[in-house]
Amino acid sequence: MSLLHVVGFGLKVGHLLLMLCCWIVSVIYMNWLVNNSKAMDSKTGFPGDVGKVWLKWWEKISGNSCKIFHHYFQYIGSKRVRETLWKKLLVAWVLGWTMVSLGIFWYFSSQATEKSKETLASMCDERARMLQDQFNVSMNHIQAMSILISTFHHGKNPSAINQKTFARYTDRTAFERPLTSGVAYGVRVLHSERELFEKQQGWTIKRMDTLEQNPVHKDDFDPDGLEPSPIQEEYAPVIFAQDTISHVVSLDLLSGKEDSENVLRARSSGKGVLTAPFRLLKTNRLGVILTFAVYKTDLPSNATPEERIQATDGYLGGVFHIESLVEKLLQQLASKQTIIVNVYDTTNPLHPIDMYGSNVSDDGLHHISTLNFGDPFRKHEMRCRFKQKPPWPWLAITTSIGVLVIALLVGHIFHATVNRIAKVEDDYREMMELKKRAEAADVAKSQFLATVSHEIRTPMNGVLGMLHMLMDTNLDVTQQDYVRTAQGSGKALVSLINEVLDQAKIESGKLELEEVRFDLRAVLDDVLSLFSGKSQEKGVELAVYISDWVPEMLIGDPGRFRQIITNLMGNSIKFTEKGHIFVTVHLVEEVIDLVEVETESSPMNTLSGFPVVNKRRSWDQFRTLSQEGHVGPFSSSSSDSINLIVSVEDTGVGIPEEAQSRVFTPFMQVGPSISRTYGGTGIGLSISKCLVGLMNGEIGFDSIPKVGSTFTFTAVFTNECLNSNEGKSHQINKQLKSASSEFQGMTALLVDPRPVRVKVSIYHIQRLGIRVEVVSDLSQGLSMISNGNTVINVILVELEVWNRDLGISDQFVANLRKIDQGITPKLFLLANSISSSSTCSATSGIYYPTVILKPLRASMLAASLQRAMGFGNKLNPRNGELPSLSLRHLLRGRRILIVDDNEVNLRVAAGALKKYGADVVCATSGEKAISLLTPPHHFHACFMDIQMPDMDGFEATRRIREMETSANDHIGPVEVSLQAFENISDWHVPILAMTADVIQATHEECIRCGMDGYVSKPFEAEQLYREVSRFLQPS
Secondary structure (H helix, E strand, C coil), X not given: CCHHHHHHHHHHHHHHHHHHHHHHHHHHHHHHHHHHHHHHHCCCCHHHHHHHHHHHHHHHHHHHHHHHHHHHHHHHCCHHHHHHHHHHHHXXXXXXXXXXXXXXXXXXXXXXXXXXXXXXXXHHHHHHHHHHHXXXXXXXXXXXXXXXXXXXXXXXXXXXXXXXXXXXXXXXXXXXXXXXXXXXXXXXXXHHHHHHHHHHHCCCCECCHHHHHCCCCHHHCCHHHCCECCCCCEECEEEEECHHHHHHCCEEHHHCHHHHHHHHHHHHHCCCEECCCEECCCCCCEEEEEEEEEECCCCCCCCCHHHHHHCEEEEEXXXXXXXXXXXXXXXXXXXXXXXXXXXXXXXXXXXXXXXECCCCCCCCCEEEEEECCCCCCCCEEEEEEECCCCCCCHHHHHHHHHHHHHHHXXXXXXXXXXXXXXXXXXXXXXXXXXXXXXHHHHHHHHHHHHHHHHHHHHHHHHHHHHHHHHHCCCCCHHHHHHHHHHHHHHHHHHHHHHHHHHHHHHHHCCCCCCCEEEEHHHHHHHHHHHHHHHHHHHCCEEEEEECCCCCCEXXXXXXXXXXXXXXXXXXXXXXXXXXXXXXXXXXXXXXXXXXXXXXXCCHHHCCCCCCCCCHHHHHCCCHHHHHHCCCCCCCHHHCCEEEEEEEEEECCCCCCHHHHHXXXXXXXXXXXXXXXXCCCCCCHHHHHHHHHHHCCCCEEEEEEXXXXXXXXXXXXXXXXXXXXXXXXXXXXXXXXXXXHHHHCCCEEEEECCCHHHHHHHHHHHHCCCCEEEEECCHHHHHHHHHHCCCCCCEEEEEHHHHCCCHHHHHHHHHHHHHCCCCCCCEEEEEECCHHHHHHHHHHCCCCCCEEEECCCCHHHHHHHHHHHHCCCCCCCCCCCHHHHHHHHHHHCCCEEEEECCCHHHHHHHHHXXXXXXXXXXXXXXXXXHHHHCCCCCCCCEEEEECCCCCCCHHHHHHHHHHHXXXXXXHECCCCEXXXXXXXXXXXXXXXXXXXXXXXXXXXXXHHHHCCCEEEECCCCHHHHHHHHCCCCCCC
């Protein structure tokens, strides 16, 4: 898939929206047009024809447009052109953005050049302006001196100025002429006056042109060695000169080429006149002379050039040394970015005269500023350039390169995106193909699991069922032991099959949870009963504590919750040889601030006195607890959502640190010897973690080798408060309540020094309605009984306290009999194992109290108290006895049909149901079941196998339901009388699926076909009771 595909897809969507809008508008318009045309056609006939024309025209347009768009998109989306067009588009993109980057470079570099030009122009104009201003100041002062000479030399007789006075004055006023190196005055002398003038001055007028043609060094200059000025009409000898140029005295200004031209222009114009640059006398340095004519004082301001020539008395000249002049100026304008300055005399533009600066040619930036020194005939200009070459235009370079790089990156991204889209498209096709294969494989896997499950569990059902029936016969002790061993192995195999199937369902995502009401305390009592035998054999203390904040009834999946607890407690029983296993259940809100939940290192603060790991570290990483924060008074019991936290603490061997990272990995164990030493498959914890996740919870653990482990998980349930009248499924709880009513008002004395163990014992005793007083030793207990303030009915003593000093124990019994309070309190010992209780009985001399074996459970405790206190054996504490009694009440005298094609399964199921008093009829096929269950009949329930030849259980159930529906429809006063159907107005026999297949899809199919429940093979009394009690009332 390419970019053109994306554009084409957008155009397709736009076209579809456009066509949809046009279609809606056309339908509305056509309906309006047709309706109006029918109304108006009878009058004129014109609108009807117009409507037909418009309809044909619209059909043609829509049809052609659809064809055009179809061919266009088919062409754009075809593989033949998309790669070629995309390559051309990519090349055009690169070339276009290359041109754009070059344009950006040109723009930014031109901007930098313009800025440099502006900077150079500003600096150059500033220098030119300052040079011109200072020159004007000097020129004005020289002009003022010409007026002074005219006034005080020619205007007075005798003259007030001589060489000495002129030299002193010019030296003192040199600061007013900062750019001049000297000032001299040459008087106008006619040829007729030359002889008299030379006599008056005492020297001969000398010529200047020889010095101009043959310059000499300043040290070799000798004024006396100069030649006299040649004969000419007039002369302009220098009579006054500043000391700096006193060597020009007696030189004829009209004899020099530059000076003669300068003098003649100055006297005719009346303005300051500049010479062209030339080498100055004696210094041989480049300079110019500014000349002003000195006129007679009576010259009018509007005199003509001839009048000015006639009125001329002399010539005042100022000598300017150009190099020092410009250098002084540049010293005043020091800048960070220095520039090179050249000053030119451009009177002759073809041959400009370089007045200042180097002659190095530079093709870089330069600027020309015009100079105006007051002489309109002479042209001057200042040319400036930067001293250093301009820097690289980094802004232009980086910007253009950056834009080009970004454009190339965008092009690369588009190219990669197009390739990625094409790859995704190919991968999508491959993925869809693999998906089909995976779905087919998943179906095959599910069918395989169903088949394997059924084929394995069906013979196991026969084996376990026959063993169970064998246990009801007369067997000796050895035979009973063999049968129990075979039953244990069979149940282990069934448990392994269930775990493997659960793991398969978890991997396929088909594991779902039930939403039923259940009693959490009853579930944990059942789990305690399951592990009580093993804990008593090992002498390990097993206990459960549920907080009072946890509601009585919850809504969730009790089976899966029981599976999690069973897995965790099973591991603890497996790896714990001494100490205890302690299960606690609290609300998450309660645990956050409850100090009692924290486990300290003190042995007195544990259940058995053995050290344990810190329980809080097992839930440190839980997001639920880290986000809860501080919670005020508990209100969870009244809310719909109940968030439980369950901990299973043991003092077993612990988990090595190197193996803790793979605890929840399926089929992984700590070491290869673990499975041989302790057994197990290594998938129990993995399944538990997945089940906890399905319950919206988290699971974690903390373990220290040779100290123990603590596993903690959270689970979310729904709160449900049941009335005492509800529920055949809660018969155990109701019987427990009836038993607890017999103990109302009684008080028990508990002798136990351990706070945690006291809390557990109080929890179970108070469930019977008995008030509890606690003391730590026998002496305190005897004192409390002797006081007579409290009537004690039952005394429960921990075996640890009783065996601490048997002499004190015998004395306690003797003193207890002497107390005159009517009825002597019943004395009980709480022991962990049978061996410890038998040891106590052998060592106790006078009196041996009744022993109650742990783990404590309310039903077992109530039965023990009833027997000891003579209330009758209303509750039998043996495991599995309560469901058996309830099943007898439910099934006694019931007529039940069993349908199964396997003779062994028929015998097992019939034997199991007959054991509870049911009247059983067997059928080996679905057709036989249909004939037996055709209304009217006398069956109260039916157990239907699913997988049978010819007609399976699903099809048989559907036909039975169809017959019942037909019978119910025909019952009435008109068609069939009610007596014909045994006075039953609504026929619906409960049908329970009976199969070894435990796949979730099978359960769902059972519900769809009309079955009422599901019983897996082999039968378990508890599961059978739970399903049957939903339909049958106790007889």
